[in-house]
Amino acid sequence: MVPTLALLLLSLSALSTTVLPAKVCSRPPIPEGVNASALKRVFEVGEEVTLSCERGYSSSAASSSRITCTAAGEWTQSNLACSPKMCPIPRVLQPYARGRTEAPYKSVLNYTCDDGYDLQGSNESKCLHDGTWSHPPPVCKAVNCPLPKPPRDGRVVHDKPVTGTTTIYGHSWMYECNPPKAPTYERGFCMANGTATEPPVCREVSCPIPTNIPYGYITFAVMRQHGYKEKVRYACNEHYTLEGEAEIQCQNTGNWSSKPVCRAPCTVGIKRGRIFYNAKKLWIEELKPNRVLHREPVVFYCLNKTEKCGYPVASTCNDGNLPIPECFQEPGKMEYNLKAKTLPSEIRMCTASPTPRPTSSARPS
Known part of the structure; x- marks a missing residue:
């Protein structure tokens, strides 16, 4: 019985060896752009596969494109990199492409026209495998x-x-x-x-009898109703500045167009100090009369106590109001009369002005 048992065991051992599956490799992982059309689902150990880029992609130089199925059922590494070919974005669209000048293969451009324009050509264009577009940019033609x-x-x-x-x-x-x-x-x-x-x-259509404006007058007009497109001209009193169109016109609505406004001059509201006005550096008492026209600038001088230098600060007359800079300090009578050369307007000017501060309301003269 012993020989028979040994023979039976050997037979079972041989049978188990024949049914064990051999190591194989499944389909290798394929990065984007690699041609997978010729790949099988299963590969035997030792089989080699040569990878290539599909149409529309370019392979990187000096990269390994051959992989092998190993005894462990795994593939050797490949450094093949496939990058999509690029189509140049039409120059007319580059301002809308956020700095890009090219688009990758398979990109799609969709064209539309603004209201009032008809699209002449294709409203869609695709980036092809050879780096060209399927259709040229269309033309938007006015309706x-x-x-x-x-x-x-x-x-x-x-x-x-x-x-x-x-x-x-x-x-x-x-x-x-x-x-x-x-x-x-x-x-x-x-x-x-x-x-x-x-x-x-x-x-x-007729417009009503025109009326005067504050601090101004009508230069010449017959006080009557006026017809469509008839005009009336205004001017301002002396030293007032006219703002707006001097002429108004009777409109098709039966109303006059907007009247101009006469803006008031300003008084420089300091008693002592020096200013820069009308391209001249003046002591305040030299400003005769003490009058600045609307929208004219006046420069005052302030002291930088840290640097011990003076710096200019401008203010502008606005319809009778000339703000005095907060930094300006009016000197006393003694200082003004006996030590005028020490005032900010007379000493060394600063190389740079400090950060400007807000101006105060105009001081009374």
Whole structure:
């Protein structure tokens, strides 16, 4: 019985050896851009695979592209790197590409046009494998509008010369009526939907008798109602500054355009000290009369106690108010009369002014 048992054990041992699976390699991991079309699902030990970049990708120089299935069922390492080919972004789009000048393979550009423009060409373009775009950039062409119709008892005056029977989006024109009538609205446009503004209605319009403005007057006008587009001119009293348009016009609404304003002059509100005004360095008593016109600047001198130097600080007359800089210190009578050469305006000027401080309200003169 013993030999029989030994034979049986040997037979079982041989059987178990034949059914054990051999080591194999599964499909290798494939980075982006590597051509995987020829790879099997299972590879035997010792099998080699040569990797390559698929179309649209470029391989890095001097990189290993061959891998081998090892006895451990693993693949040897590959340093192959595949980078996508690049398409140059059209120059017209580069301001919108946040500094980029190229786009990688498979990128897609989508084009749209602003309202009032029709897209001529393809609205999409893809970066191809050879580094070119599938379609050139399209053109955005302005929408056409028919020429506007003139109002009854009036005409159309185009801003730009027009030829043919159409105009384009963005073009505008004026509507005019035969005097003394005025259009209900004055301007027309070629609109984004391809239609032109409907013509206005011409009607008689008048503006009320013009009135004076504070500290100013009407230079010449008959005190009566005025018709559409008639004008009146204003001026200011002496030493006042006119701000706004000197002429006002009767508008199609029956109202006058905005009147100008007369801004008051300022008094320099110090009794002692030196200023820089109208390109001259003046003691305050030399400013005769003590008057600064609206929007004119005046420079005062302040003391930098740390550096023991003077520095200029500017202030501007604003409709009768000339703020005195906070840093300015008016000298006393004794200091002003006997030690004028020690004042900030007379000593060495600082190489740099300190951080400016806010100015106070104008002091009384």
